[in-house]
Amino acid sequence: MLTDDRSRNAVAVAERFANSEATGSELHSALAAARDAARGAGVAGAAARDAALAAAWDAAGDAAWAAAWAAARAGWAAARAAAAVAGVAGAAAGAAAWDAAGDAQVRELRRLVPNPFL
Structure with a gap:
């Protein structure tokens, strides 16, 4: 589906050109406008891709730090328990x-000093 008016116009001009109702320069101008629309969409798509990639890296980094801190806390708890x-x-x-x-001292003392009451 074409969502940009410049792309839709290029299709309409191409149909008119096929029916000999538009000139080659009109077709060329419509094609150039559609190409600009596609480039703009590509730039927007690249920006969206870059934003999604940055968000994914941030989320992965946060998860990695959380896991590292959890492991460190578990390690310290194990060390304290040990x-x-x-x-x-x-x-x-x-x-x-x-x-x-x-x-041993009692035995040695009994050896050295016998019980006088026995």
């Missing part, structure tokens, strides 16, 4: 070592 687990494990190991050292 540190908490390590802290609990370290505390448990420290308590076990403390108890073992205390037991």
Whole structure:
């Protein structure tokens, strides 16, 4: 479908030329006007294409940043959880070592100083 009047006029002039009702210069002028209309549509189409491309790049960039931040937050959360687990494990190991050292000291003290009530 032709939406530009210059293109429609070119078709009408071509039909009139085919019926010997228009001159070659009229046909040439109508063709030049239709060509200008097509170029204008091409420029508008290119501008629309460029705008759509820019919008798509912006959306993709925003999505990439959102994904990167989500991954970073998840990584930090995992690191904090691992540190908490390590802290609990370290505390448990420290308590076990403390108890073992205390037991060893009691045994050594009993070896060095026998119970006088036995």
